[in-house]
Amino acid sequence: DAKTTQPTSMDCAEGRAANLPCNHSTISGNEYVYWYRQIHSQGPQYIIHGLKNNETNEMASLIITEDRKSSTLILPHATLRDTAVYYCIVILQTSGSRLTFGEGTQLTVNP
Amino acid sequence: DAGVIQSPRHEVTEMGQEVTLRCKPISGHNSLFWYRQTMMRGLELLIYFNNNVPIDDSGMPEDRFSAKMPNASFSTLKIQPSEPRDSAVYFCASSLEVVDGTGAEGQYFGPGTRLTVT
Numbered sequence: 001d002a003k004t005t006q007p008t009s010m011d012c013a014e015g016r017a018a019n020l021p022c023n024h025s026t027i028s029g030n031e032y033v034y035w036y037r038q039i040h041s042q043g044p045q046y047i048i049h050g051l052k053n054n055e056t057n058e059m060a061s062l063i064i065t066e067d068r069k070s071s072t073l074i075l076p077h078a079t080l081r082d083t084a085v086y087y088c089i090v091i092l093q094t095s096g097s098r099l100t101f102g103e104g105t106q107l108t109v110n111p
Numbered sequence: 112d113a114g115v116i117q118s119p120r121h122e123v124t125e126m127g128q129e130v131t132l133r134c135k136p137i138s139g140h141n142s143l144f145w146y147r148q149t150m151m152r153g154l155e156l157l158i159y160f161n162n163n164v165p166i167d168d169s170g171m172p173e174d175r176f177s178a179k180m181p182n183a184s185f186s187t188l189k190i191q192p193s194e195p196r197d198s199a200v201y202f203c204a205s206s207l208e209v210v211d212g213t214g215a216e217g218q219y220f221g222p223g224t225r226l227t228v229t
Contacts, residue, residue: 044202098144099154099218100153
């Protein structure tokens with residue numbers, strides 16, 4: 001699985017968009033970009049995933065650069081409940097892929 | 112849907128006792144995962160089932176750990192005998208395997224069972 005690099009921490013004002021970057025320069029053609037988050041004392045939560053096209057769901061948008069070497073997770077209107085550690089993971093297109101969380105980005109949404 | 116259900120949420124037991132953790136995956140999902148999480152080791156995959164069949168159990172620490180999935184709506188993870196180093200949060204996750212080229216769907220996690228072995 002390709003290695004990912006994320007900032008250690010970010011702050012965002014409540015109601016503003018939170019843009020979380022991820023670098024995955026060694027990604028291969030059949031690897032997908034997944035985003036999860038973990039709120040303190042809760043289980044990890046799947047957010048979104050994509051291959052090369054931008055994706056949007058009810059939680060967030062995922063923007064993947066054309067060369068696929070980086071991506072950005074966008075929470076359009078961050079709330080206090082979005083405070084969590086966000087993990088960017090690159091894995092093959094197979095179910096059963098084990099999730100390995102790196103350090104992730106601690107996002108703090110401030111009132 | 113209620114999401115992935117795990118029980119118990121907390122378990123405190125003494126070394127040497129048997130511990131059984133339970134999981135009910137999301138209805139319609141055909142893949143189930145057991146993970147454990149500690150501060151030292153992070154999130155570790157223990158075992159993965161697909162259509163109730165164990166596919167990858169390479170993460171199971173040793174013979175003291177066993178997992179079963181007798182049907183599509185229930186799985187157990189058993190530790191016998193338990194040891195203090197087994198103390199961790201154990202998560203069950205489920206997902207729907209897709210074969211249409213859109214990529215495996217995300218894994219949906221339960222709330223976890225916090226196990227403390229004294």
